[in-house]
Amino acid sequence: MNSLWSNCVQGPLTLDLSREIRFKDCYKDKLMEALGLKSGITVIDIGCGPGTLTRKFSKWLGEQSRIIGIDIDTKFIDYAKNKAKNLGINNIFYIEGDALKIPLKDDSVDACTSHTVIEHVPNKAFLLEQKRICKLGGTVSVISVMHKQIIKALSKHGPQISQRERELWSVIDEYWEEEDKNREVDKYQMKPIELPLLFEELGFHHIKINALAIPTCVDDCRNNQQDRIAIIESERAMELEALEIGIRQVPYKLPKEDIEELRSLIENRFTKRIDMIENGKAIWDFTVVTLIIVSGRK
Missing domain, CATH: 1.20.1250 (Growth Hormone; Chain: A;)
Incomplete structure (x- = not known):
């Protein structure tokens, strides 16, 4: 059982509430285009936390799509499973596991995405694992928050x-x-320019950069x-x-x-x-x- 992050960095409730505000339905079209997602696909959210984004994908992509969430933290996975069950969502599958050793076969998903995860893990290994499980022609995407620009x-x-x-x-x-320093939080933080260069180095093509400004005003x-x-x-x-x-x-x-x-x-x-x-x-x-x-x- 691993609950280091949920016990010591951010709890399921904190993360879920903040992401509910961040990923409102009004941003659906921009996010779907930026992440390369469409109805009927299999998509995995790596480092899914409390499952906020996976539930959004389920809603936005429809029941004919297959959504997978993986996180190493037991409390996050338990929280995500219970919330999906209580909401009657049947097309999300949660896995407790390592983002660098995803228990899926090669070429098994149409799209991989993550939200504020790459900053905490070895960047190259993180993307290569997603490339392994993604089908030829599928999309791998990374969502990062520019904390200094908030x-x-x-x-x-x-x-x-x-x-x-x-x-x-x-x-x-x-x-x-x-x-947080001892836990290596943000240890692998990259400069914005470095991420597309890494995608290019690892052999991805049709590389795109999108930005979305999300205001919260009561x-x-x-x-x-x-x-x-x-x-x-x-x-x-x-x-x-x-x-x-x-x-x-x-x-x-x-x-x-x-x-x-x-x-x-x-x-x-x-x-x-x-x-x-x-x-x-x-x-x-x-x-x-x-x-x-x-x-x-x-």
């Missing part, structure tokens, strides 16, 4: 993170950052009040789960009163933001995440 527009009119909250988080963050007029509250509740859940994961990074037992104080500060901050939504107060804070998608044919 735009965060914060409003001074909304609930602010207090100095006390920052102080309490700083103890956790210090050890978390160090442990006060956007396309969100009704229920949508706006749902976004804030998702962010609250992600931060509280991050707190529980963060506590595990500290090599000594944190004072219970400090943990409860930090949890209370987080809860209060998000409650105030929801109160603003319910009272019709817009503050126009937003985030824009840029996805870079590199793909090539075998």
Whole structure:
């Protein structure tokens, strides 16, 4: 049983909520074209995490398609299986396994894709394994997030993170950052220019680069009040789960009163933001995440 990532980096809930926001149905056509996907194919999502993208593929590609998700983390696979079962989805198959040793035959899938995985594994071996299982003429694609280019527009009119909250988080963050280095998180991060060059080196053809900017703005007029509250509740859940994961990074037992104080500060901050939504107060804070998608044919 392997649950290192879900226990110490990102939990299933955190990852699922963030990816639900990222992969909205309105981006379907752009993503399908960029990833080279169409109805009736067999596609594998490598490092599928909680299965968010596999469920989207199932919806977008239809029941006649076969969707496979593979992840080395047991908790992610269990979460993904249970969610698909509860939603009555029957065309997704989940595998607990290594992205560098995928238990599939050569030339057995029409398309391979991954989302923020190549940064954590040996790049060349990762792509060569996908080339092995992909059919001739099939597509291999990689979705990367440009973390340094994320735009965060914060409003001074909304609930602010207090100095006390920052102080309490700083103890956790210090050890978390160090442990991420030990776990080799982002160890294999590539510069954007290096990825298409690697695709070319490994013999892929019809190489394409696509980019998708994904904004998240609570006060956007396309969100009704229920949508706006749902976004804030998702962010609250992600931060509280991050707190529980963060506590595990500290090599000594944190004072219970400090943990409860930090949890209370987080809860209060998000409650105030929801109160603003319910009272019709817009503050126009937003985030824009840029996805870079590199793909090539075998």
